[in-house]
Amino acid sequence: MKITTTLAIAVGLTALAACNKSPQENAADNIEAAGANQADNLTDNASNVADNLTDTANNAADAIKDQAENKADAVRDADNTAAANNSQ
Numbered sequence: 001m002k003i004t005t006t007l008a009i010a011v012g013l014t015a016l017a018a019c020n021k022s023p024q025e026n027a028a029d030n031i032e033a034a035g036a037n038q039a040d041n042l043t044d045n046a047s048n049v050a051d052n053l054t055d056t057a058n059n060a061a062d063a064i065k066d067q068a069e070n071k072a073d074a075v076r077d078a079d080n081t082a083a084a085n086n087s088q
Contacts, residue, residue, distance in 0.1 A: 021029070
């Protein structure tokens with residue numbers, strides 16, 4: 001979404017600015033706009049990768065916590081069962 005908006009704005013500004021500029025200046029502006037779009041794409045992709053890594057790490061951490069809780073509950077249940085059997 002952000003990339004499309006940036007590209008549309010760049011194209012629109014280039015078209016408006018083209019009225020009073022030489023072909024070389026228009027070409028230079030297009031090169032700058034393309035470079036800016038590539039830079040934006042790169043940073044957006046890096047941000048997405050970082051977000052995905054963070055989500056993956058959080059999911060793995062949650063799974064480890066859940067496993068530990070389940071094992072602790074099993075130990076407690078075993079202790080309670082043994083205590084109940086010994087009291088009979």
